[in-house]
Amino acid sequence: MLTIFLDFGSVTRGDIDRTALEQAISPWTYHDHTPQELVADRIREAEIVASNKVLLDRAAIFAAKQLKLICIAATGYNNVDLAAAAERNIPVCNVRDYATPSVAQHTLMFMLNFACRFVEYRQLIQTGGWQSSTYFCPLDFGITELAGKTLGIIGHGKLGTAVANLAQAFSMQVLIAEHKSATSLRPGRTAFDDVMRQADFISLHCPLSEATHHVISSREFNLMKPSAHLINTARSALINEQDLLQALSSKQIAGAAIDVLSEEPPVNGNPLLDYPHPNLLITPHSAWASVESRQRMINLLAANIHNFLHHKPFNQISLPAQ
Structure with missing residues (x-):
């Protein structure tokens, strides 16, 4: 055969x-x-x-x-x-269901990077900032703790559940978003807009469908806290990329981390790849790839x-x- x-x-x-x-x-x-x-x-x-x-x-x-x-x-x-x-x-x-541990740890990696400011501190050392510092510990970038922060999860299948379990191990509060169009709440769910308003981190783990296409766009960015971070390890079209770029550029949200783009590989470029600041983290669709x-x-x-x-x-x- x-x-x-x-x-x-x-x-x-x-x-x-x-x-x-x-x-x-x-x-x-x-x-x-x-x-x-x-x-x-x-x-x-x-x-x-x-x-x-x-x-x-x-x-x-x-x-x-x-x-x-x-x-x-x-x-x-x-x-x-x-x-x-x-x-x-x-x-x-x-x-x-083969990539759940890999994607879940990648999601936590994104959150830990934002909390510990790893990218900025690594760049500081590479450019000699620590070597020339007056103090033993440069405090150029504000480090925070995940403990006590609120994680909003959109899509509570096996992946969303795995991420929730890891977040709870870091003493985070977890909110599971109800469907965006829902008129009632299932037990254990929080209204979609309330998750947008309350979460310090929002992580997407839902499938792409007509209902979830651009589930995050300018409307949702308007609801988020200025200190919020958005994470997408699912499908690129869950987020309106142009609206994300605008939200980052205007400091409407604190940051975003994405593992997916609208074209992969991005042979024709993508405006997000040209965004120059470290509050946007992009990985090359590698969350699944352990x-x-x-x-x-x-x-x-x-x-x-x-x-x-x-x-x-x-x-x-x-x-x-x-």
């Missing part, structure tokens, strides 16, 4: 054990990267295809006459034409293939209702 991984280089730099994949099915053809113009040709005779971010569009899916299974090496599945796969009766599966997380993802992908071949349940994606 011809089995192809189209972009294995996007999930490993030689640090991932492929044993689970090889035990599920063998042999594999591993491509580090597949340009879009080569996708249809590379999968033309394939029976199982794995892709992390390579687009599997209608043309490619219909050109692959032997295709029996599409495996997404990620949770998001916007890179696969599900309607075309359904027309061909080709199941599509993804992997879920070696442990990537290994779990590969093992779960292998389990999907094994279960498919043995007629057992696997993480098959259903076509969204029209």
Whole structure:
């Protein structure tokens, strides 16, 4: 059975054990990267295809006459034409809940950076500021404690819950936001606007949908405290990037930390990348990418293939209702 991984280089730099994949099915053809113009040709005779971010569009899916299974090496599945796969009766599966510890610790890393002013103090040392200081401890940047601060979480699934647990270990108060459009509150939830007003840190962990597209924009920035920090390790379109840039530039909020941008990689640039101040932290969509997380993802992908071949349940994606 011809089995192809189209972009294995996007999930490993030689640090991932492929044993689970090889035990599920063998042999594999591993491509580090597949340009879009080569996708249809590379999968033309394939029976199982794995892709992390390579687009599997209608043309490619219909050109692959032997295709029996599409495996997404990620949770998001916007890179696969599900309607075309359904027309061909080709199941599509993804992997879920593999990156929770990695993303949760990345979120705390952002908060700790803002509390401890790590970036500024590192730059101070690099430019000789400590070496020339009159005092043993330069107090150029105000350090704060997470203890006693309020964290607002938007999206209380496994990721949001994991972040809440870590925050509580730092003695933070945690508020779980109710849906923005909700007219009533579920137990343990706080009205969305109240979270915006009260939180010192706001962290996004909700999926991207019509309801959450630009869930944070100028309206929400107007509600936030000037001392508030916004963190996004989820999807870029949850935040209006232009409104974020304006909120930072005008000191409407104290800072922001993001792991996602509207274009990745940002080959055409992004105004946020040109923002010159250290109250904006940007990481290159790396929150998920611990070696442990990537290994779990590969093992779960292998389990999907094994279960498919043995007629057992696997993480098959259903076509969204029209």
